Amino acid sequence: MKLPANPAHATSRLRDRVPPQAFFGVSAVFHYLGPAFAVMLLEHVGVLGVAWLRIFGAAVVFAVWRRPWRLAGRLRPAQLGLLLALGVVLAAMNTVFYLACARIPLSTVGAIEFLGTLVLATIGMRNGRNLLALVLAVGGVVALADIRLVDEPLGFVFAFANCALFLVYVILSHRIANTGSGLSGIDQLGAAMLIAAVAVTPYGLGDATAAFAHPSWLLAGLGVAVCSSVIPYVTDQLAMARLRRATFALMLSILPATATVIGLAVLAQAPTVQDLAGIALITAGVAIHQEPSEEKTA
Structure with a gap:
């Protein structure tokens, strides 16, 4: 009798066969689609x-899927x-993140979210080509941000709080992906998500009860969960296991561009000429970036 495949072994084979940039591309799309x-x-x-x-x-x-309590x-x-x-x-x-998105455009939240990772990208720069890539990416983010603090100051407070927390997420997740302890990074991510569910319940469950009488709303919430917290976080783990932390941080500069495109396609938030210029700069920066040959976990 053939035993079912071990999920950890299956994801390990997938991680080794697919370029890490492809995993990141999937993450970038779903990061804001959800x-x-x-x-x-x-x-x-x-x-x-x-x-x-x-x-x-x-x-x-x-x-x-993973039974992380094991x-x-x-x-x-x-x-x-x-x-x-x-x-x-x-x-x-x-x-x-949602408190910010309820007040300011998704593309602006995405641009601010990336700013914290610039610290990681700057630390990891090793040559002139990568420094130019960083400069182009920063210019693109600045063009996309178009910060208007007077319009919605509280929205920007939440957006910058999300920025700081996203930086911590990248650091902690990269550490988990490269622990070298024999434990699956995805299994550890699943355990962390169970902890997150406990942490959010005291203040989030009350509002969520409104969806319990509407199966379609619950289904939509599950769709958001899969698109926002399962697919992107899993592909982040698969990419982080093979990329330097600084390289991954720089590649995150594509997220504001992704937010702008998805904001247009799903929310009808049309980009301006300045937005398009920002997207072009970010794309150029990511395209010319070169992966350093040193140990990826620097």
């Missing part, structure tokens, strides 16, 4: 409720602390 659908769900469910539906739905998917007896105290930290960060990051 939130775009969530913005439409906000019309029926409060911001905190949408955050709960996203995180709890993702936790259910990871629980069924890691309990194999985690050292330091690893457990890392997963607890990532879980809390995921809960807080997703919450402030």
